[in-house]
Amino acid sequence: MKNNDEIFLCAICNIESGTCNEDCKFCTQSVKYKADIQRYKQKEIAQIVEEAKRARANNANGFCLVTAGKGLTPKRLEYVCEAAKAIKKENLGLILIACNGIATVEDLQTLKDAGVDAYNHNLETARDFYDEICTTHPWDDRYQTCLNVKQVGLRLVCGGIFGMGETQEQRISMLESIASLEPMNVPLNFFHPNEALPIVKNTITREEAFELITLARKMIPNAMKIMVAGGREVMFGDEQYKIFEKGANAFVIGDYLTTQGKTPADDIAELEKHGYKIKRERD
Numbered sequence: 077m078k079n080n081d082e083i084f085l086c087a088i089c090n091i092e093s094g095t096c097n098e099d100c101k102f103c104t105q106s107v108k109y110k111a112d113i114q115r116y117k118q119k120e121i122a123q124i125v126e127e128a129k130r131a132r133a134n135n136a137n138g139f140c141l142v143t144a145g146k147g148l149t150p151k152r153l154e155y156v157c158e159a160a161k162a163i164k165k166e167n168l169g170l171i172l173i174a175c176n177g178i179a180t181v182e183d184l185q186t187l188k189d190a191g192v193d194a195y196n197h198n199l200e201t202a203r204d205f206y207d208e209i210c211t212t213h214p215w216d217d218r219y220q221t222c223l224n225v226k227q228v229g230l231r232l233v234c235g236g237i238f239g240m241g242e243t244q245e246q247r248i249s250m251l252e253s254i255a256s257l258e259p260m261n262v263p264l265n266f267f268h269p270n271e272a273l274p275i276v277k278n279t280i281t282r283e284e285a286f287e288l289i290t291l292a293r294k295m296i297p298n299a300m301k302i303m304v305a306g307g308r309e310v311m312f313g314d315e316q317y318k319i320f321e322k323g324a325n326a327f328v329i330g331d332y333l334t335t336q337g338k339t340p341a342d343d344i345a346e347l348e349k350h351g352y353k354i355k356r357e358r359d
């Protein structure tokens with residue numbers, strides 16, 4: 077067993093999928109690009125609770141309730157709170173994360189009161205590259221939401237995406253912005269191409285991706301988790317376990333929002349084969 081090599085696992089639950097009117101060019105959930113994905117509103121609460129139980133059984137430490145859309149409407153807020161309360165009632169020992177887009181202080185306080193522990197809102201990219209990837213809402217609204225998360229005392233989960241055509245300076249700029257928010261956890265995504273999207277390919281190499289993980293750890297040293305999220309399988313292929321050598325200590329198990337992941341059992345077996353231990357307790 078290696079020393080200090082406990083890895084956190086996090087599971088995502090897409091509770092509303094593919095119904096977003098925004099135009100983020102990396103996102104298959106936008107209705108504008110007509111990607112071939114499942115689209116639905118409001119997954120059944122009982123099913124969400126079942127998925128939370130399964131995630132815990134698979135040793136997930138965090139469970140994230142994700143909705144598609146620019147932000148929280150009153151109806152969506154009520155629904156996420158209902159899901160959060162139903163999961164909390166089960167006492168599964170999961171850290172409950174909500175990821176529902178742009179949010180006000182009042183929305184976030186309501187989520188907190190319903191039992192949500194953390195809020196995930198990514199900056200996605202550098203401020204000066206953002207107009208290239210989204211024209212329907214500004215980067216500053218994203219940053220403000222992260223500040224709102226901190227204001228209400230929820231744990232902040234804040235990361236972004238690499239490989240959408242940004243320069244190295246812009247990658248560093250995004251990491252600087254994330255660092256300025258002092259998030260608890262930092263999910264790093266690597267653009268996963270889809271033929272329906274306007275961004276056609278991932279523009280970074282595997283070696284560059286490894287270096288970016290190391291850079292993120294160096295620039296955001298106090299984050300509890302540097303997490304490799306979307307794009308892991310495609311970006312790192314058969315060298316996925318090396319992400320931990322480079323500075324990551326968390327990853328997403330199971331499926332992503334609209335793409336399939338490896339099975340949790342395969343991921344866990346691979347981790348253990350390389351001498352890593354899974355952090356099972358709630359942090």
Ligand code: SF4
Binds near residue numbers: 099100104177
């Ligand atoms: S706002 Fe969120 S769900 Fe909507 S297109 Fe952008 S990233 Fe996708």
